[in-house]
Amino acid sequence: MRKQLRKVLCTFLPGGNEMNGKKTISWYLFNGVKFREFPILLYILIMVLFFSFTTPGFWAVRNFENLSRQIAVVGIVSTGMTLVVLTGGIDLSVGSILAFSISIGGRGIPLGRPMWIIYPVILLLGTLLGFINGVLITRIAVPALIITLGTMNIFRGITMVITRGIYITPIPPEYTLIGRGYLPFFFLLIVILLFMFVTLRTRLGRNIYAIGGGEQASLYSGVPVVKYKVVVYTLSGFLSAFSGLILVGRSGFIQPQAGVGYEMNAIAAVVIGGTSIFGGSGSVLGTFFGATLMGLILTGLTMQAVDPYWQGLVTGILVVLAISLDSLRQIRGRGQLISKR
Amino acid sequence: MKNILTSQTKIIIALIVIDAVIMVFLTLLSPTFLTYGNIVSLLTRMSELGVLAVAVTLTFISGGFDLSIGAVMAFSGMIAGYSTLLGLPLFFSILFALLGGAVIGLANALLVVELRLQPFVVTLATMTMVRSIVYGFMRGKTITAFPDSLLSLGDKYVLGIPLLFIILVLCAILAFMLLKKTILGRYIFALGGNERTAFLSGVPVRTMKYFVYVLSGLLSALAGLLLVIRIRAAIPDAGLNAPLEVITAVVIGGTSIKGGKGSLLGSLLGVFAMFLLINGFSLLGLNPFWSVIILGTVLIVVVGQEGIMVPFIALLHRKVRS
Numbered sequence: 001m002r003k004q005l006r007k008v009l010c011t012f013l014p015g016g017n018e019m020n021g022k023k024t025i026s027w028y029l030f031n032g033v034k035f036r037e038f039p040i041l042l043y044i045l046i047m048v049l050f051f052s053f054t055t056p057g058f059w060a061v062r063n064f065e066n067l068s069r070q071i072a073v074v075g076i077v078s079t080g081m082t083l084v085v086l087t088g089g090i091d092l093s094v095g096s097i098l099a100f101s102i103s104i105g106g107r108g109i110p111l112g113r114p115m116w117i118i119y120p121v122i123l124l125l126g127t128l129l130g131f132i133n134g135v136l137i138t139r140i141a142v143p144a145l146i147i148t149l150g151t152m153n154i155f156r157g158i159t160m161v162i163t164r165g166i167y168i169t170p171i172p173p174e175y176t177l178i179g180r181g182y183l184p185f186f187f188l189l190i191v192i193l194l195f196m197f198v199t200l201r202t203r204l205g206r207n208i209y210a211i212g213g214g215e216q217a218s219l220y221s222g223v224p225v226v227k228y229k230v231v232v233y234t235l236s237g238f239l240s241a242f243s244g245l246i247l248v249g250r251s252g253f254i255q256p257q258a259g260v261g262y263e264m265n266a267i268a269a270v271v272i273g274g275t276s277i278f279g280g281s282g283s284v285l286g287t288f289f290g291a292t293l294m295g296l297i298l299t300g301l302t303m304q305a306v307d308p309y310w311q312g313l314v315t316g317i318l319v320v321l322a323i324s325l326d327s328l329r330q331i332r333g334r335g336q337l338i339s340k341r
Numbered sequence: 342m343k344n345i346l347t348s349q350t351k352i353i354i355a356l357i358v359i360d361a362v363i364m365v366f367l368t369l370l371s372p373t374f375l376t377y378g379n380i381v382s383l384l385t386r387m388s389e390l391g392v393l394a395v396a397v398t399l400t401f402i403s404g405g406f407d408l409s410i411g412a413v414m415a416f417s418g419m420i421a422g423y424s425t426l427l428g429l430p431l432f433f434s435i436l437f438a439l440l441g442g443a444v445i446g447l448a449n450a451l452l453v454v455e456l457r458l459q460p461f462v463v464t465l466a467t468m469t470m471v472r473s474i475v476y477g478f479m480r481g482k483t484i485t486a487f488p489d490s491l492l493s494l495g496d497k498y499v500l501g502i503p504l505l506f507i508i509l510v511l512c513a514i515l516a517f518m519l520l521k522k523t524i525l526g527r528y529i530f531a532l533g534g535n536e537r538t539a540f541l542s543g544v545p546v547r548t549m550k551y552f553v554y555v556l557s558g559l560l561s562a563l564a565g566l567l568l569v570i571r572i573r574a575a576i577p578d579a580g581l582n583a584p585l586e587v588i589t590a591v592v593i594g595g596t597s598i599k600g601g602k603g604s605l606l607g608s609l610l611g612v613f614a615m616f617l618l619i620n621g622f623s624l625l626g627l628n629p630f631w632s633v634i635i636l637g638t639v640l641i642v643v644v645g646q647e648g649i650m651v652p653f654i655a656l657l658h659r660k661v662r663s
Binding site: 090136140142143145146147149150151152153154156157158160161164261264267277278307309310311312313314315316317319320323324327328330331 | 452456457458459461462463465466467469470472473474476477480582584585588598628630631633634636637638640641644
């Protein structure tokens with residue numbers, strides 16, 4: 001019983017997938033450095049030190065509250081994106097799914113519909129759109145990037161046509177409850193812990209890694225690849241809608257342009273967290289660290305009065321650096337002359 | 342008998358028929374469609390996306406991918422604008438704008454070739470970076486201080502055809518010659534067909550990849566200049582929808598995203614069909630976002646079939662069977 005418990009608990013530590021319940025805390029102190037997630041922790045530490053010296057007011061409580069809320073929205077989207085990237089796919093439509101579910105689902109708010117109807121409807125819409133993505137990607141033999149480039153525009157277009165670009169602005173106070181204080185961060189932690197458990201300790205998780213490692217191979221070994229891919233994109237849609245709820249709670253209004261560019265932030269958090277863009281290796285915990293690092297850097301830049309227009313440049317550079325490191329690691333591992341492609 | 346028409350020719354014939362059908366419909370629905378003014382404005386507006394389509398066709402045939410085209414458009418417009426503001430002569434501002442595009446293409450190529458990254462993700466990142474640079478410098482403002490010698494190009498006509506459209510046609514002809522008449526063209530097709538085989542049979546794979554991405558950046562920068570001439574200003578939002586629009590048009594025209602297969606004529610006809618649709622929507626007074634929805638749907642429907650022809654044939658077969 002104690003062994004079982006320790007096994008489950010080990011899931012939530014770095015490198016948990018290599019655990020068999022025998023490792024102890026002291027083992028971590030000596031070997032934790034070896035894990036993929038460790039360098040990111042170091043970068044986070046460096047960033048915190050850097051900003052605490054250069055930016056006055058960095059240690060203010062308000063700032064951390066703000067930071068935690070910013071990380072929460074991107075982090076939840078990134079968790080779904082991690083699952084997708086682990087299977088070797090990509091989902092560009094996360095921002096559009098977010099906007100679609102909150103704008104279309106939120107149309108009941110001015111009509112006075114109760115919250116216990118609105119919230120499930122929003123989550124259901126996101127799940128449905130994710131499911132559509134998954135079905136299209138598994139039916140049509142085309143890279144997920146092209147399909148989600150299409151659905152990203154379709155969902156955004158439908159949102160704009162139906163709402164005509166109009167905000168839903170007086171929102172009852174009960175909807176902002178979810179965005180207060182450290183509550184968004186609490187939800188992020190729950191989502192992260194849940195999906196760490198799912199990826200490392202369940203059949204679904206094992207198969208996600210298997211599909212990313214080699215889709216053909218896992219198909220031949222009897223993994224229902226189509227089913228799991230649909231599940232993964234559906235989960236990504238659900239999580240996008242969920243982070244939409246938090247975004248609404250944080251901002252206090254619903255705008256149809258919400259979530260533009262989130263796909264880039266999510267991909268950045270995922271690849272910075274050490275998940276390979278080729279699929280098959282990486283972790284949800286890494287994504288959590290990646291999202292934290294991104295949030296730190298972007299908030300720090302804002303506090304240093306850098307124009308928010310430049311955030312895309314920073315995100316892009318971080319993405320290129322992260323995937324370059326990953327690719328270099330693979331090149332060194334294989335030593336091939338030209339890429340596999 | 343069956344093999345007289347290749348699949349490529351079939352796609353082009355199908356596209357011509359589709360274009361003609363849309364035109365007939367629009368003529369019936371809107372009295373202003375078949376006026377000289379509307380057709381000319383259609384051709385002028387088509388020019389910049391047409392040039393982009395040429396760039397995307399080349400990259401797709403080589404088995405590459407470039408999402409950064411739209412951002413490069415805005416980037417080159419911005420460079421041209423700032424060089425003009427600095428008082429540089431027109432020749433230099435155009436040169437710098439084109440060079441700027443080529444540099445972005447070179448950066449893409451470096452990352453794709455040297456670090457062996459996926460072109461999808463690399464160009465997604467460069468797109469975000471370049472767009473952010475443009476927003477950061479221009480801060481949502483437009484630059485209108487262009488000399489008349491540049492802007493007047495937009496009002497020039499040769500034999501009643503707008504000059505911008507002629508530039509597009511010239512680009513297309515040059516690219517066509519490159520693909521069909523030179524060894525470089527054969528290399529590009531070989532590279533897209535199978536990279537490993539091409540490498541083993543002596544195709545300079547790395548050089549060709551550099552060539553294609555730099556050319557794509559250069560053509561996108563040219564498209565940015567054409568846009569500046571047409572709307573008489575450099576705007577930070579230039580080419581925001583370009584990746585979707587152009588990739589859809591190119592894919593409709595029978596160019597495979599897997600590489601090794603494609604036609605420039607098909608791409609241009611695809612762009613024309615797309616513009617007819619967009620023009621039709623605005624003439625009928627519909628929400629412009631409808632065209633985004635339809636383009637996205639068309640992209641998903643067509644891309645798996647490599648050309649607009651196959652879904653039609655599949656549809657016919659299904660009808661015959663049931």
